[in-house]
Amino acid sequence: MTWMMKLRKSNPGMPIFLWLYAILSVYPLVWMIFYSLKNNDEIFVTNPFGPPMHLRFENYVEAWSKYNVPVYFMNSLLVAVATVAGAILLAVMFSYAAARLRWRFSKIAHTYILVGMFIPIQVIMIPLAILVRDLNLANTYGALIIPYIAFNISFASMVFYGFFRSIPIEMEESACIDGASIYRTFFSIMLPIIKPALATMVIFIFLNSWNEFTMAVILITKESLKTLPLGLLFFQGQFTTDWGAMGAAMTIASLPTVLIYILFSEQVENALTVGSAVKG
């Protein structure tokens, strides 16, 4: 360990850079909270970056009164949790088969799934909306959950594929010799090894789903099924926008995820250490 300490001492620039970068990364969170307590004037002209001069909590009152925040919140949570569960499960199974199992079209199937990342959602919005209608998903949670899962499969599969490919073949060989079934090998040996990737993707997919706006605005019409990002619609006029109240709505939408992330990241950290311990 001493060589690392030496490195640290000889290179004090690194910690300084890291902490500066950390401040730069946290600032938008602080800025968003400031923003949510200002009026248009302060936001754009008099004081765009500093703390608000008066705390305008009325922005929150305004935001809260516009739409049913608890209902939107619960919908967001439900959709996000279901999306995470579905997408992770499907992607991890698929990518295991594509990366490790031996079949003819594994490479092609992998590339085929990747194409989902190449298409911007705006392009296929109309065919997708028609599909949602034809599958009788319109005005159910499924109208969001099913497309969200489908669209997260590509990215998640790509990441899991990469991780599965990095695992030495001996792992399966020894499992095979021990007489374990392929399913047992998958669940008890392979999955624990890619735990770091699993933990990371849980967070990614949760965030993707939580912040998703483009599909939600078009696929959900029923008030009782709307998710938090749709609250922003109430503040954007054709010409003017109540930016302060919009800031409040954005804070209401983002703060829980930030808190969940901060609390949950401890668990992720644990998952990571367990993951590498298994390996060692």
Next chain:
Amino acid sequence: MKKMAIFIMSLCLVFVAACGSGGNNEAANNKATDEGNKETATNAAPEETKAEEAKPVKLRIYAQYADDDTKLPYDYAVAELKKEMPNVELELEVQAQDDGQKLKTYAATGNLPDIFQAGLDIITTFKKSGNILELDSYVDELGFRDKMYPSTMNTLVADDGHTYAFPYAGNEFVLLYYNKELFEQNNVKVPTTYDELMTAVKAFNAAGITPMSLFAKEKWPTVALFDMFVTRNEPQGILKLDKGEASASDPAYKEAADKIIELVKAGMLPKGATNLNYDQAAALFHQGKAAMFLNGQWEIAESTKQLGEKAGWMYFPGKDAANYEASKYAFSGGGGPGGYAVNPDTKDKDVAAKVAAFLSLKYAEYKYTERGNPLVSTKVDKAIVTEYPPMMKQLSDDIAKITSTTSFAWGLSDAKFKAAIEDASQSLMTGAYSSEQFIEDVNKAIPAAK
């Protein structure tokens, strides 16, 4: 290892539970609405003797509902509707600012709301695909024509002679607002010619004041500015290009582009104008940091509130004194068909059309009586509650004298040309775009003359 398997299993369970509960909630909601309907039904029962046709109707409506200018008139119209047709219940969906993406997707999936706000763009597209109800018979039946002014007929009847929407807005104008106090304090003459405008730009810049504020992040104000220069020589302005009857290389258009480039280079616009939204650009003007401001006449209320007597609007400067006088009443802006439209597949077309017509009348009425905006399409027989500000008086005195109007960018009929002129006009505001490029980019999109 078991833990992991359990984890995966529980994920699956959560997933199944989520989908399941989706279904359950759905059922519960339906039940709730059913009960709600029953309730209204029982409530309505005693009245049924009075009005036989008053069965409860629920209509979905897609409308703007974001700021005071759209919320208050809408709320008023809905409250009035409750009195007039108590059996009708409106379910509002707030319009997204998304270039009609949502509405078009609704149309594609057959999920169009019963009533929706439609502009020219939506009317043109939906007309072709049969997603908008032709309202001619209802115009006659409801006597809507009699409620219009002769001068605003263009907002009711489209180019093809049919009606697709009941208008709630009238013909509107672009105005060049100015801060009288700033002009006096800095000894700047209110410009009547291009040269004087240039002098003013230079004088204000020297005094550290932004000469003209413009929210050029939205593209239409840049088109409006271009159009104002064009209309000094060609009263039809951008409308003539839209119809394919002129070329951007014609002198009136080329000179306008050249003039704008010259003025922008001299510092007419605030720094980063193409990134200013309305709130930012208006703040410059309202706080006395900008001497002039370009916006529609609807800005009168806000500028009066912020600047009081100090705010005024001027006739647009001309090439010279003679041109100024000659083109004084060639206004920029205008109106076109648009308003509340009806889904042709709605269950009860008669009710939906009646509601749409009623809403548009009441919406306009509120704007007229309460929002100090007399420029609506339909006649209002109620007394004004909020008196016109002086700037509005000046405008309404002038309305009869107006010799010509053009169009806002959103009123252009050729979508391709509209997109091109918007992009090209915004580029003019950067100062790093030549009039030759402008002509090339615009001419590519000008439609063939009809």
Next chain:
Amino acid sequence: MNKFLGNKTAILLFILPALLLYTVMVFYPIVQTFFRSMYEWDGLSEGTFIWFDNYTRLFQDSLFFTSVKNGLIFAVIITVTQIGIGSILAFAVADAKFKGRKLLRISFFIPVVLSITVVCQLWLSIYNGEYGLINKIFEMIGLEYKQDWLSSSKSAIVAIAFVNAWQYMGYHFALLLAGVKSVPEQYMEAARIDGATKLQAILKINIPMMAETYKFCLVFAITGGLNAFANMYIMTSGGPGTSTYTLTYLMYRSAFRVGEFGYGSAAAAILVIECLIATLIINRLIARERISY
């Protein structure tokens, strides 16, 4: 072994659910996009089949080339910064002895947690020509270098790309961190015994071992860049003029502002092909046989 890894039932069980859902919800609409790219179509009415006319038109449209160019600029900027900075941060934070690493890790990820609207609004304020932070800093240190970052047709695309690079760096940081964690400890131990410096160890052991991680980070960054839309939609609406158009933005404009859905679909089809080529190139460049330790 072949029998073990070639278990047909297992393979089908593993791949079918994902393939099925993906094919129906994602791939089928993509196929429709390709199909519709050969139509003159407004998105709603019938439309006419016109073979490859949309493509011919596209290749004569200067806006198309602007869009492709901007997509490439965007992709290069976010790839270099996200993977570059992401690697530095990941290797630094992976060091178990580093004080405050937990706090750092949480901090680096925060921009990703926020919605893109918030981040774009913040950067709009930072870039603002009148009141912006960057210009204020130049002013404070006495430089007369005031810039209209987003209003100049040259710098706007770079400025926007930087915002995206900055916001989503956290994704790459987290993926690379997970990648570093997956490199078995004993390899680093061995390097240490050989007397390698930390930097040498990273270059010689970590990075080659993380080839798969870098592969998907590259694909993720490059396709994300070529696909860019939300940033310009919120920050510049493609402006000033058309200088921050990308293929997705061109598609959006054609389909929804101009009502030429078929033409927009053609732009989208080119985009998909472009991304596919980029991915194949990446796979070629970082082609590696299955790792055997």
